[in-house]
Amino acid sequence: MQVPLDWSEPGGAKISLFMTKIKSTSTTNGSGNKIGSLLWNPGGPGVTASITCQLIATGQIEYFSPALYEHFDIIPQLFVDDAASFQRLADWNRAFGNSCWLTFGLALNQSLSGNATLLSTTVQTAVSNDAFSGIVIGCLDWTAKNALFPEHQALQQLGSVVAPHTLGANQFFQHSSWCINWPVPIANPPHWLNAAQVTKLPPDSVLLVNAEFDPETWYMWAQGLKDQLTTSAANGDSKAVVLMRKGDGHTSYAIQGQAARIMDAFWVNRTVPGNGTVVDS
Incomplete structure (x- = not known):
C-alpha cells in the first residue's frame, strides 16, 4: 500500500506499508x-505489532484468548515495508544473542567500579540507531517543556519524591529528555476529543481498561477520557465505561486475568460491564 510520507503533503513523496x-x-x-476483523495496536513507540503478530501466528507466544482467535481476524497496524531494516534487526538480534551474557557480565563488573556506561541508554545520533524511530514518533507526539537544565533537574527531583522506588524513571521522562530542542514541530499534540464525532458513537461503545497503578498511563487518564466521552455527547449519555484492574503494570489484557475475560465478552458478545467495575487480575 502506497501512502504519503507526510500527510500534510498528500501529493508528495510516498512510502510502502505492509499488513500482517x-x-x-x-x-x-x-x-x-x-x-x-480486530484492529490491534499493542502500544508504542516500543512494541512492534507486526513482529509480535508473527510470533503469535507461529505459536511462539500466546496473547489472545481462543474466543478472539475464533471470532476475529486479528490485524495489527500497518508498518513500513523495509526489508533492509528488517534484516539489520535480525542480524543485530543474532549478534546480541551471541554476545549478551559476556557483555552483561562485563557491564556488571564495570558498574561495581562506578562505570555504568554499558548499562546506560546510548544517545541516538543517526537514523541507523535502533531506537531512532521510537524517538522520532515520541517527539512528534509530545514536547519537552524543560528546555533548561535547572528545569530538567527539578523534574528529576520531583520524580524522586513522588516515586521513591523508581526515582521517577518512566517512558515520559525518557521523552522529556530525548526531545529537548527537537527541531520538528509536534504533529499530533495531546488534544480534546472532537465533540461532533463523539456524538456519533452509540452509548457504551468504548471500554476503557486501566490498571490502578499503571506507570505509563495513569488511571486518572482513563477517567478523564471517560468524562470527555460523556460531557461531549449532545444528549449527555455516556459513550464509555471504565474498568479498573487492581495492581500495577502497563496494560491488562496480556496477563489473561479477569480483565481480559471481560474484554473478550465485550468484543465477542457486546456484554458491557458496569462503569467503575474493579477486578483483581
Whole structure:
C-alpha cells in the first residue's frame, strides 16, 4: 500500500506499508463464528505489532484468548515495508544473542567500579540507531517543556519524591529528555476529543481498561477520557465505561486475568460491564 510520507503533503513523496493478519480459526474449522476483523495496536513507540503478530501466528507466544482467535481476524497496524531494516534487526538480534551474557557480565563488573556506561541508554545520533524511530514518533507526539537544565533537574527531583522506588524513571521522562530542542514541530499534540464525532458513537461503545497503578498511563487518564466521552455527547449519555484492574503494570489484557475475560465478552458478545467495575487480575 502506497501512502504519503507526510500527510500534510498528500501529493508528495510516498512510502510502502505492509499488513500482517492472523486469520480467524473459524476460517479453518468451518464453525462460521467469525464476526469480523480486530484492529490491534499493542502500544508504542516500543512494541512492534507486526513482529509480535508473527510470533503469535507461529505459536511462539500466546496473547489472545481462543474466543478472539475464533471470532476475529486479528490485524495489527500497518508498518513500513523495509526489508533492509528488517534484516539489520535480525542480524543485530543474532549478534546480541551471541554476545549478551559476556557483555552483561562485563557491564556488571564495570558498574561495581562506578562505570555504568554499558548499562546506560546510548544517545541516538543517526537514523541507523535502533531506537531512532521510537524517538522520532515520541517527539512528534509530545514536547519537552524543560528546555533548561535547572528545569530538567527539578523534574528529576520531583520524580524522586513522588516515586521513591523508581526515582521517577518512566517512558515520559525518557521523552522529556530525548526531545529537548527537537527541531520538528509536534504533529499530533495531546488534544480534546472532537465533540461532533463523539456524538456519533452509540452509548457504551468504548471500554476503557486501566490498571490502578499503571506507570505509563495513569488511571486518572482513563477517567478523564471517560468524562470527555460523556460531557461531549449532545444528549449527555455516556459513550464509555471504565474498568479498573487492581495492581500495577502497563496494560491488562496480556496477563489473561479477569480483565481480559471481560474484554473478550465485550468484543465477542457486546456484554458491557458496569462503569467503575474493579477486578483483581
